[in-house]
Amino acid sequence: MVLRAVSPIIAFAAAAAISGCDTVRVSNAFSNSGLLVDGGLNNGSVVNDRRRTRDGDGVVSVNVGRLRSASAPGRNEAVAFGMNRAATRAAAGWSSGRDTVDLRLGDPIPIGVTIWIVQGPFDAQRSHAFTTCLQTLGIWFWERTGFLLNNCDMRDATRDPDITNAILNSVGGDNRNWNDFSTLIGFDAGRINIYWINTVEGATTTGWSDFGGRIVMGRNTGLELLVHEIGHGFSLFHPVSCGGATATWDDTNIMAPCSSTREFVTEGQNFRMHFNPDSSVNALYGARPGAPTEDCRNVGETAACPAVERRLWDDGAFLAN
């Protein structure tokens, strides 16, 4: 009985040693890393976004199974995510033998924003804005986005004589009076400018993004709203409608439209923030010069784009998928 139980394990180990598994050697790892791996199988089928995660610092070797070259439209690459590291893609030349692919995770990407306190009292609103920045920094860190909010530059615009009622009570959705903010108050080029005003769409708890360099925030916005609005600037959309939940989304995701409990970022979202060409990470900050982009903005799961709801790690109730 004992021999019969053990022998399949020995046989499996022997087979793995002979055939050899492919390895992605992730360097610059900190705490934990994850991979979405593309390639092909011996039978000609395509592997899209095979999931692997591994804990460890420095150089971490990840067994990704036995892969060989996939023909188009299949791809041969690995995308890596990691704690306090920027997502990185690398081509992988899978052969029929045992391959090792080296992939260096990106250093954290510093992001600075300018915050214009338009509606006072200045000290109270500056404190509110600063705490909101800390919340954004924390969510970005724990959710392995690789973004580092290293600079929330505060400007006192409370005595600006150009401020109008239209600014303090801004309405109009995407077509609001954006230019009033940037021309009458001020605008730091190459950064996201955040205007802290009284009400947005008639509510003190609402914020809005122009999907680029401008965000308006109401006086009493939740501390987790800024990470949502910057998410729009980084090319993300709402995955569900207001108050909605589905099999893969609920109010705990940063892009939930009506929530006070935003905290999680999927790797599908993280991929888009880093690699969509119109994400402010690329279009405004130019933070990944020379790095290839991939337009996954209105795209579901393809060979190039992971599904928006792909997760390498659990997000609360939603398990890695």
Ligand SMILES: [Zn+2]
């Ligand atoms: Zn939104």
